[in-house]
Amino acid sequence: MEEILRVENLSKKYEDVDVLDGISLSVKKGEVVVIVGPSGCGKSTFLRCLNGLEDIRDGSVFLGDEKINPNKKNLSKTREKIGMVFQSYDLFPHKTILQNVTLAPIKVKKRKKAEVEEEALKLLDRVGLISKKDNYPRQLSGGQKQRVAIVRALIMHPEVLLFDEVTAALDPEMVREVLDVVLSLAKEGRTMLIVTHEMSFARAVADRVIFLDGGKIVEEGKPTDFFDNPKTDRLKKFLKTFSYEE
Amino acid sequence: MGFEVLLKGNNALRLLGGLGVAMYISMISVVISITLGIILGMLMTLKNPVINAVSRVYLEIVRIMPQMVLLFIVYFGATKILGLNLSAEVSAVIVFSFWGTAEMSDLVRGALTGIPAIQYESSMALGMNRLQTYIHVIIPQIVRRLIPLSINLITRMIKTTSLVMMIGIVEVLKVGQQIIEANRKSSPNAAFGIFATIFILYFLACYPISCLSKYLEKKWEN
Amino acid sequence: MDFEVIVSYLPLYIKAFMLTIKIGWIGIALSLGIGVFCAFVLHFRIPVLSAIVKVYVELFRNTPLLVQLFFVYFGLPKIGISISAEACGAIGLGLLGGSYMTESFRSGLDAVPVSQTESALALGMRKGQLFSNVILPQAVTLSVPAVVANLIFLLKETSVFSAISLMDLMFTAKDLIGLYYNTTECLFMLVIFYVVMLLPVSILGTVIEKKTRFKMFGD
Numbered sequence: 001m002e003e004i005l006r007v008e009n010l011s012k013k014y015e016d017v018d019v020l021d022g023i024s025l026s027v028k029k030g031e032v033v034v035i036v037g038p039s040g041c042g043k044s045t046f047l048r049c050l051n052g053l054e055d056i057r058d059g060s061v062f063l064g065d066e067k068i069n070p071n072k073k074n075l076s077k078t079r080e081k082i083g084m085v086f087q088s089y090d091l092f093p094h095k096t097i098l099q100n101v102t103l104a105p106i107k108v109k110k111r112k113k114a115e116v117e118e119e120a121l122k123l124l125d126r127v128g129l130i131s132k133k134d135n136y137p138r139q140l141s142g143g144q145k146q147r148v149a150i151v152r153a154l155i156m157h158p159e160v161l162l163f164d165e166v167t168a169a170l171d172p173e174m175v176r177e178v179l180d181v182v183l184s185l186a187k188e189g190r191t192m193l194i195v196t197h198e199m200s201f202a203r204a205v206a207d208r209v210i211f212l213d214g215g216k217i218v219e220e221g222k223p224t225d226f227f228d229n230p231k232t233d234r235l236k237k238f239l240k241t242f243s244y245e246e
Numbered sequence: 247m248g249f250e251v252l253l254k255g256n257n258a259l260r261l262l263g264g265l266g267v268a269m270y271i272s273m274i275s276v277v278i279s280i281t282l283g284i285i286l287g288m289l290m291t292l293k294n295p296v297i298n299a300v301s302r303v304y305l306e307i308v309r310i311m312p313q314m315v316l317l318f319i320v321y322f323g324a325t326k327i328l329g330l331n332l333s334a335e336v337s338a339v340i341v342f343s344f345w346g347t348a349e350m351s352d353l354v355r356g357a358l359t360g361i362p363a364i365q366y367e368s369s370m371a372l373g374m375n376r377l378q379t380y381i382h383v384i385i386p387q388i389v390r391r392l393i394p395l396s397i398n399l400i401t402r403m404i405k406t407t408s409l410v411m412m413i414g415i416v417e418v419l420k421v422g423q424q425i426i427e428a429n430r431k432s433s434p435n436a437a438f439g440i441f442a443t444i445f446i447l448y449f450l451a452c453y454p455i456s457c458l459s460k461y462l463e464k465k466w467e468n
Numbered sequence: 469m470d471f472e473v474i475v476s477y478l479p480l481y482i483k484a485f486m487l488t489i490k491i492g493w494i495g496i497a498l499s500l501g502i503g504v505f506c507a508f509v510l511h512f513r514i515p516v517l518s519a520i521v522k523v524y525v526e527l528f529r530n531t532p533l534l535v536q537l538f539f540v541y542f543g544l545p546k547i548g549i550s551i552s553a554e555a556c557g558a559i560g561l562g563l564l565g566g567s568y569m570t571e572s573f574r575s576g577l578d579a580v581p582v583s584q585t586e587s588a589l590a591l592g593m594r595k596g597q598l599f600s601n602v603i604l605p606q607a608v609t610l611s612v613p614a615v616v617a618n619l620i621f622l623l624k625e626t627s628v629f630s631a632i633s634l635m636d637l638m639f640t641a642k643d644l645i646g647l648y649y650n651t652t653e654c655l656f657m658l659v660i661f662y663v664v665m666l667l668p669v670s671i672l673g674t675v676i677e678k679k680t681r682f683k684m685f686g687d
Binding site: 248306309310311312313314315318319322323325326327401405406408409411412419422426434435436437438439440441442444445448449452453456 | 526527529530531532534535536538539542543544545546547620624625626627628630631638641642645651652655658659662663666667669670
């Protein structure tokens with residue numbers, strides 16, 4: 001299958017600390033890549049580099065044939081093609097749910113309002129939130145807000161979707177409703193990069209799992225190999241922190 | 247440009263003396279305001295309906311009545327209506343304390359109600375008694391919130407005292423006018439130099455205090 | 469209290485009231501314009517202008533309006549800049565208010581979380597779209613309480629206009645007291661007119677504050 005995203009030797013430093021240290025990665029169309037690792041291992045920074053929220057100084061990121069360059073003017077053009085969902089949902093508090101979803105397609109893609117709204121309603125219906133279309137974000141639960149945030153990214157028809165710990169801020173009973181949506185997107189064949197702490201979810205959704213530690217890819221593999229037969233000691237130790245067995 | 251008039255005789259000293267009068271009145275008012283404001287602010291958190299009603303009316307009066315109007319009421323009105331013969335200085339201190347107490351009490355109330363209940367609960371859960379909770383947990387937090395705001399009140403008080411010339415107190419603006427008047431022939435442009443100097447003097451008096459307030463606020467912001 | 473006196477003074481007070489309101493609101497309009505402009509300069513860190521704005525804000529926030537007015541009205545004519553008392557009042561209030569409004573708008577702009585910017589950028593929004601659709605509406609809401617407080621503060625500050633011989637409410641009251649010694653009536657009317665001028669703003673301000681707050685945060 002054709003390659004859609006390529007990362008070459010991506011490095012990033014914050015005050016002499018290597019946050020990302022020479023990461024290379026290729027993602028195929030329709031592939032779901034899950035990135036796990038301890039806190040501060042650089043997973044979020046990595047995702048943020050992919051759509052230019054962090055400057056890329058060393059190394060490069062390609063979306064298709066296009067090189068992502070945070071200083072170039074076409075960065076927002078690239079971002080239209082890469083959707084991102086954040087841990088803290090970040091819906092726009094002054095807009096209704098429907099307006100949150102339709103704002104970017106109308107303003108950025110200059111699509112017709114009626115057409116965008118129709119699509120928005122379909123997508124909201126799909127995540128079970130059509131009844132909330134005229135509510136404001138503050139009236140929704142965390143899980144509901146996160147589902148809206150996913151719809152808000154989807155309606156831009158992105159080629160790649162990035163999920164940055166989308167369930168980390170949620171109450172446990174709401175995690176499921178959000179992950180179900182992500183899982184259904186995976187089944188549709190969407191290309192996704194997911195940073196998460198939910199190991200059982202990673203196992204269920206991933207085509208490939210990557211273990212990031214100290215800014216480097218330490219190990220990667222198919223979920224069954226990755227979780228059942230970890231090769232490196234660091235991954236073994238990391239996976240052990242998720243179980244209570246002696 | 248009229249600055250030369252400052253060098254004549256003791257004009258510069260007289261101006262500083264005038265600023266001193268304004269500072270003196272504001273310091274007395276600040277001390278009274280902070281003391282009464284803390285008491286009233288604490289009373290306001292008791293949720294007593296009478297205290298609440300009275301303090302709301304009081305705060306609203308202060309919120310919408312210019313200090314200048316209050317100054318006139320106390321200075322001219324008290325003599326006429328109550329037959330009291332208040333000096334301009336005493337009137338000024340009364341009015342500025344009336345205003346400052348309202349401001350301070352609102353800050354104190356805000357600081358007190360702004361401490362989350364969990365702070366009390368977790369202290370109690372650690373086995374502290376009420377007094378210990380206040381001394382070690384609550385009061386230090388309140389003090390940190392209040393000190394920058396109280397310092398800010400001082401600069402506002404200093405600026406407000408410029409109004410007292412309007413009821414005849416000889417402070418820095420009045421001294422300035424006297425100097426301009428006395429040197430009308432020899433330095434016709436004195437008004438520029440004198441008022442520019444007073445502008446700078448007020449700035450020099452208030453700016454360091456504002457900076458201190460901002461600095462402390464930043465420093466204690468969690 | 470003598471009501472005949474009150475009635476006979478009424479036209480003078482109304483005239484003064486209109487003047488006070490006129491100069492007051494012109495000054496406030498000026499201060500809003502200055503405040504928005506300077507807040508943008510600070511927010512976007514425009515070189516040179518930022519430094520000038522900072523000096524301006526500190527100078528005017530740390531000096532009394534009365535001193536500013538004396539300097540402009542009595543001082544500036546000595547170096548050839550002469551303006552009428554009315555213009556001086558409006559400009560003085562505008563400059564003082566501008567320094568306060570700058571701080572209010574700037575802190576409103578700065579209070580919009582960075583994550584809002586990031587999520588809008590991630591949707592492909594351009595800088596201008598991000599600013600007008602996401603940042604500005606939230607910043608305006610966030611600055612409402614401070615702006616309302618400034619409005620009330622500035623309307624109260626109009627009471628010092630009398631010092632530069634503007635025939636405002638204070639001036640009229642003082643003048644009449646000096647002429648006829650009807651102190652009680654004069655002061656009573658002074659208070660009433662200030663209540664008429666400020667109470668609606670105070671009440672309306674509180675309502676608007678609650679409404680915008682609710683719309684934004686739901687509490």
